[in-house]
Amino acid sequence: MSVAPLLRRRSRPHPVLRRVVTDYRDEIGILPTRASRRWAVLVGIIAIVLPWLLSRDLQPPMGFPWSTWSQVINLTLLSALGAAAFNLLVGYTGQLSLAHAGFLTVGAMVVGAAGVKRGWPLPLVLVAGAAVGLIVGVVTGLPALRLRGPYLLLATLGVFFISQLVWKEFLVANFGFVGMQVPQPRLPSWTAGLPLFGTDTGQGLVINSNFRWYILLLPVCGLTILFLSNLTRSREGRAFAAVRERDVSASLLGINVARTKLLAFAVSSAVVALAGALSSYFLGARGEDSFPIQITLNFAIMIVVGGFSSIQGAVFGAMFFHAMPEITKWLRSEAPVLRDVDYLQDHAGEIDLLLFGLLVVVVLMTKPEGLTGLWRDVKGWFTRWPFTS
Amino acid sequence: MGRPVPRGGPVIIASAFDLSTNLPLIIGGIALGSIYGIVALGFVLVYKSTGVLNLAQGDFLMLGAYFSVTLLVTNDLGLLVSLPLVAVSMALVGLAIHFSVMRRLVGQPFFSIVLVTIGLGTIIRALLLMRYGPIEKGRLGALPEGSFSLGSTKILWANLIIVGIIGLLLVGFMLFFRFTRMGLHIRAVADNLEAAAAQGIKPDTVYAMTWGVSLALAGIAGLLFGNVNNVTPQASTIGLAAMPAAVIGGLGSLGGAVVGGLIVGVFELLLGYHLGQSWRQPAAYMLLFAMLLVKPTGLFGRRELDRV
Numbered sequence: 001m002s003v004a005p006l007l008r009r010r011s012r013p014h015p016v017l018r019r020v021v022t023d024y025r026d027e028i029g030i031l032p033t034r035a036s037r038r039w040a041v042l043v044g045i046i047a048i049v050l051p052w053l054l055s056r057d058l059q060p061p062m063g064f065p066w067s068t069w070s071q072v073i074n075l076t077l078l079s080a081l082g083a084a085a086f087n088l089l090v091g092y093t094g095q096l097s098l099a100h101a102g103f104l105t106v107g108a109m110v111v112g113a114a115g116v117k118r119g120w121p122l123p124l125v126l127v128a129g130a131a132v133g134l135i136v137g138v139v140t141g142l143p144a145l146r147l148r149g150p151y152l153l154l155a156t157l158g159v160f161f162i163s164q165l166v167w168k169e170f171l172v173a174n175f176g177f178v179g180m181q182v183p184q185p186r187l188p189s190w191t192a193g194l195p196l197f198g199t200d201t202g203q204g205l206v207i208n209s210n211f212r213w214y215i216l217l218l219p220v221c222g223l224t225i226l227f228l229s230n231l232t233r234s235r236e237g238r239a240f241a242a243v244r245e246r247d248v249s250a251s252l253l254g255i256n257v258a259r260t261k262l263l264a265f266a267v268s269s270a271v272v273a274l275a276g277a278l279s280s281y282f283l284g285a286r287g288e289d290s291f292p293i294q295i296t297l298n299f300a301i302m303i304v305v306g307g308f309s310s311i312q313g314a315v316f317g318a319m320f321f322h323a324m325p326e327i328t329k330w331l332r333s334e335a336p337v338l339r340d341v342d343y344l345q346d347h348a349g350e351i352d353l354l355l356f357g358l359l360v361v362v363v364l365m366t367k368p369e370g371l372t373g374l375w376r377d378v379k380g381w382f383t384r385w386p387f388t389s
Numbered sequence: 390m391g392r393p394v395p396r397g398g399p400v401i402i403a404s405a406f407d408l409s410t411n412l413p414l415i416i417g418g419i420a421l422g423s424i425y426g427i428v429a430l431g432f433v434l435v436y437k438s439t440g441v442l443n444l445a446q447g448d449f450l451m452l453g454a455y456f457s458v459t460l461l462v463t464n465d466l467g468l469l470v471s472l473p474l475v476a477v478s479m480a481l482v483g484l485a486i487h488f489s490v491m492r493r494l495v496g497q498p499f500f501s502i503v504l505v506t507i508g509l510g511t512i513i514r515a516l517l518l519m520r521y522g523p524i525e526k527g528r529l530g531a532l533p534e535g536s537f538s539l540g541s542t543k544i545l546w547a548n549l550i551i552v553g554i555i556g557l558l559l560v561g562f563m564l565f566f567r568f569t570r571m572g573l574h575i576r577a578v579a580d581n582l583e584a585a586a587a588q589g590i591k592p593d594t595v596y597a598m599t600w601g602v603s604l605a606l607a608g609i610a611g612l613l614f615g616n617v618n619n620v621t622p623q624a625s626t627i628g629l630a631a632m633p634a635a636v637i638g639g640l641g642s643l644g645g646a647v648v649g650g651l652i653v654g655v656f657e658l659l660l661g662y663h664l665g666q667s668w669r670q671p672a673a674y675m676l677l678f679a680m681l682l683v684k685p686t687g688l689f690g691r692r693e694l695d696r697v
Contacts, residue, residue, distance in 0.1 A: 096500060147681065149499060150442045150640060154632050155681060158674025165671050293626060297507055304504050347519045354515035360508030364501050365493055 028233045035383075047222075051214045065330055070210035072322050077214075077221040078279045079302060080318035084225050084311050085271035086299040091308030092232060093264040094244030095144050099156040101295040102163030103269045106136050107276025108286050109170050112180050115281075122185040122207075126220070126277055133273020134266045141265025145258050148247070160293060168288050179287030182280050184208045187216075213282060220278065224271055229311040231267065240264055304360050307370030316371040325352045412542045414658045420548035420617065422654020423555040426647035428610045428631035429638065430562075431603035433646040436635075438579040438599045441491065442503050445510030447628025449604055453479055453611025454529075454620045455517050461531045461612075468531045472554075472612060479608030483600035491600065492593065510625070518622055525621035532616045551613050558609065559647060566643075575599060626670070630657070633677035639690025648688060652676065 026032040031040055054070040082100070089095050110129040114120040120128070143155040171180060187205040207216055231237050239260045242250035251257045280286050298321065306317025328351070332344050344351065363370055381388050432446050443449075453475055460471035486509065494502050532547040566572035577585040578595045586592055607628075618624065634653040638645025653673045661669035680687060 090500070094500065096503065143678075143681065146685065150436070151636060151681065151685065153442065153503070154636055154674075154677060157629065158633070158671070158677055161671040161674050165667055168667055293629075297511065300504055300507055301511070304508075350515045350518040354512055354519070357508045357511030357513075357515055360511065361490060361505055364497075364505050364508070365490065368497070368501060 030230065030233065047218060051211055055211050064334075065326060068326060070214065072326055074210055074213045074217055074282060076318050076322045077217045078275055078282060079298075079321060080315045081221045081224055081278070082272050082275040083299050083302040083306070083314035083318050084228050085268040085275070086296075087303045087308055087311060087314040088228055088232070088240070088271075089264050089268035090300075091303055091310070091313070092237070092244065093240040093261065095141075095261060095264060096149070096153040097140075097156040097265075097268075098153060098293065098296050099140050099159040099163070100268075100272050100299055101291045101293055102140075102160040103133055103136065103272035104276030104279070104295060105163050105167040105291045106133050106269070107273035107278075108180070108280040108291070109167065110273070111182060111277045111280040112170065112174060112286075115185075115277075116180065116182055117174060121188065122281070123188075126274055129277035130270040130274045133276075134270040136273070137266040137269025138262050140269060141262045144261045144265060157293075160296070164291070167291065171286075171288055179285055179290075180280075181285055182283075184284075185281050207281070217278065217282075220274075224274065225311060225315065228267070228271065232311060236260070236263060301356050301360055303370075305356075305363055305370055307372030310372050313370055313372040316375070320371060321356075324355070328352055328355070409541055410662075411659065413544070414662055415655050416542070416544055416548055418655030418658040419651055420545075420551045420654070421658060422634075422651035423552055423647070424610045424614050424617075424650070425631045425634045425654050426650025427555055427558065427606045428628060429635040429646035429650045430559075430643060431606035431610075432631055433635050433638075433640060433643055434575075434579075434599050434606075435603045437641060437643075438575055439491070439596050440499070440502075441506065442499070443506045443603070444503060445506040445513065446603075446607060446631060447625035448510035448513040449479070449482075449607035450611045450614065450628040450631075451517060451620075451622065451625040452482070452513050453604075453608030454615040454624070455521055455526075455611075456608060457529055457531075457612040457615050458521065458526050458620055461529050461615075462526070471531070472609065475608045475612050476605040480601035480605040483602070483604030484597055486604070487597045487600040491596070495596075514622060514625065521622075523622060525619050526615075527619055528617070529612070529615040529620065531612075547617060551617070554609075554613065558606075571595075571598060575602075630670070630673045633673040636677055636687055637680045639687025641691055642687070642689035645687055645689035 021027050021032050031037045051070060051073065054066065054073070060066055082104070086097075086100050089097055107129040110132050111125055114128055115122070115125040140156065140159050144152050147155055171177075174180075185207050187207065205212065207213055232240065239250065239255045242253060242255055243257055243260050243264075247257045247261075250260070302317030302321045303314050304317070305320050306315065307313030329348065332338055332348065338344055367373055369376070428446060428450055431449075432443055435441055435443050456475050456478060457471055460466045460474055461468070466474070490505060490509065491502075494505060532550050534546070536543045536545045538544075566576055574585070574590045574595050575598060577588070577590055578592055582592060585595075614624075630653060631650065634649040635646045636649070637652060638647070638649030653676060656676055657669050657672040660672040660675075
């Protein structure tokens with residue numbers, strides 16, 4: 001897609017037309033109307049103010065937990081990255097994959113081999129992780145050229161098990177049985193001079209607190225997710241959707257199906273490997289059982305709850321996935337009746353798991369568009385307000 | 390000639406072709422594989438007649454295994470009583486799943502339904518953790534210990550009994566599919582839904598029946614599995630080995646599922662013994678890749694035609 005339409009100056013439309021979508025260019029635009037631009041500004045302000053508020057020592061009423069949220073937000077960013085990439089492949093291109101936990105291990109292995117063993121700087125490790133992920137994604141995507149539906153699903157499940165095998169061998173060969181310890185990353189020395197975040201020591205910033213992680217993760221994850229959602233607006237993105245609907249018909253439209261599928265696998269895998277590398281740094285220690293199949297299933301839960309076939313849905317889903325356990329934890333410890341039920345206290349994790357399972361089933365049965373659809377409905381209700389039924 | 394042999398090479402090669410080490414493995418593999426076989430049979434049955442790819446089959450297997458913990462260990466009921474009890478209770482769970490969830494999803498996209506089964510699996514895992522806790526339960530120990538010798542090989546009684554039970558079960562199923570009205574209906578719906586419905590067969594009843602039968606099979610497999618392996622919440626991934634078994638046999642073929650299960654079971658144990666235990670889980674998938682490369686429809690599968 002050329003850049004020209006984005007740069008071309010348009011004559012100023014009528015005030016009413018500025019609030020609605022009028023042509024296809026608007027329809028695929030990232031911020032087509034005035035309202036959506038205002039929302040974007042609002043989200044931007046929240047994204048900047050929220051961590052600052054979280055780093056204050058506030059005491060909200062009813063013992064609502066405050067300081068834990070900064071970690072929740074970082075985990076949300078990492079999961080949103082993974083879930084968005086998963087959604088690009090599964091929801092948008094319609095290629096079922098259970099290999100995504102394996103792509104995370106690819107990122108972790110690059111961190112282990114390059115970052116920990118050889119001491120490469122963080123940005124280089126991240127780029128290398130994404131590059132290796134790209135190659136692994138192309139290789140994993142090869143079965144997708146011939147297989148479809150259940151066969152592809154099982155082939156990717158096989159890729160996952162093979163990645164588990166490789167990961168275990170890698171850990172034993174390089175780090176022994178204790179697992180991999182990842183040191184806190186240090187940014188290049190020019191970051192010392194940054195306003196607000198910089199250090200006085202003249203050395204680079206060491207990412208050692210949740211707040212510093214946030215200022216690292218927000219641009220990396222934000223830009224990558226923006227890239228993914230821009231990709232879905234381009235010709236390639238429309239080709240993805242066409243392949244999802246019916247790959248034979250897509251080929252009749254002149255879409256190179258093989259190339260499109262491989263591209264989707266490659267991009268998805270590269271981004272997930274990037275998320276794996278980042279999360280290895282963020283979590284610090286990675287062992288043999290750090291990447292179970294449940295991680296892939298969690299991505300699936302996120303995109304279902306958030307609403308699949310939109311990148312926004314993955315972000316919503318990731319938010320929900322990490323916020324809900326915190327909220328149930330708070331309810332368990334503070335809410336008047338729930339506080340006294342021992343059963344709830346003893347089975348905290350299991351009940352959260354149960355709620356997620358129920359949620360997936362209920363969402364798919366009643367509102368397949370997920371949170372995104374709910375959000376659109378609420379927005380539509382207010383937009384159309386006195387004419388809402 | 391005279392090429393240097395890597396250290397340890399001759400030993401491995403020698404043991405890989407030694408019949409006296411391999412024969413017990415093959416027999417154990419047949420027992421394990423027959424468990425895979427009936428799980429795969431339930432999986433194929435549901436896939437063929439309802440079109441649902443059931444990713445929760447491993448969790449259903451664990452549900453059956455934990456039911457048998459309650460029956461065999463807590464209540465000490467004995468194998469002959471618990472086996473039908475597990476089958477019946479699992480069949481009821483299957484009916485409940487069909488009437489509460491699956492029935493409302495008919496006509497939804499393939500992928501949504503796969504995700505629903507992931508959700509169902511998550512619910513079952515959570516309920517099992519809440520009821521039985523995360524600590525592993527050990528083996529159930531309902532099958533007799535010990536072994537007998539046949540020539541120079543020792544055969545475990547447990548393996549023989551497992552193969553026997555599953556053999557009887559399969560004969561029963563064959564008779565059911567061939568000679569009963571319900572079996573005929575299931576085969577008809579699996580073959581062609583619209584034609585079957587036009588003949589007056591109720592797809593809803595058949596769907597409910599298939600879910601019941603599929604879960605009963607998973608339950609019996611869970612009970613037998615719990616007698617040769619530890620019952621843990623993590624073991625549900627082992628149920629995932631049944632899916633490659635189904636594809637190797639051909640996704641559309643009921644008999645192929647059993648044959649695929651046997652092949653996977655034997656291959657898995659052989660590979661695990663000669664190359665190390667961590668190769669056991671990928672083993673089934675390596676076979677799967679080989680099969681997809683050579684014959685994507687599986688051993689007994691038919692080629693599916695595509696309509697644009």
